[in-house]
Amino acid sequence: MSYVDGFVLAVPTANREKFKQHAEEAAVVFKECGAQRVIECWGDDVPEGKVTSFPMAVKCKPDETVVFSWILWPSREVRDAGMKKMMEDPRLQPDQNPMPFDGQRLIFGGFNILVDV
Template sequence: MSYVDGFVMAVPTTNKQKFITHAKGGDSVFMEYGATRVLECWGDDVPEGKQTDFRRAVQAKDDETVVFSWIEWPDKSTRDVGMEKAMKDPRLTPEANPMPFDGKRLIFGGFSPIVELGSKH
């Protein structure tokens, strides 16, 4: 079964195109190192919760949009090797591919799928 890295971040809404450019530059590096799929999803229906929600999780401000992203890998070992290579790749440095959002409020983690429905793309 596959392995997934998930991310949630708050991006200034005016930086949408900058984010797309940033993602296209960085996501291709992950694909080069073994990822099978990368999705970057711009929030358009992110409701406020009573206890917690995506906006609060990343301390999103009124002028920011929540972005939900993930990288799919064939397995955890491919991910571990690929992520290590990607983190050392000069194309992902802040100078080469600056983040158009506050990286201190980025939430991320690695996940082992336990249920999967649907077809493979």
């Protein structure tokens, strides 16, 4: 069964193109490591909540945009092996491909697919 890694983060709006380039370069590595798809979505209609919301979850500042992303893997096993390879890949090291956002406010997790229609 397929496996999904999901991510929510806040990116400085001025860094949109830097983020896109960073994501495209990282996607090449993820695909080489076994990912089937890498999806990066730039927030367009992401309301602030009263109790909880995407902006609140990542402490989004007024000059930032929420990004919602996911990576589709063929299985958890492929994901685990792929993430290990990805973390060791020199193309994704901070000195080679610095993150154009605050990684401390990145939310991520791995998910089993429950419904896929």
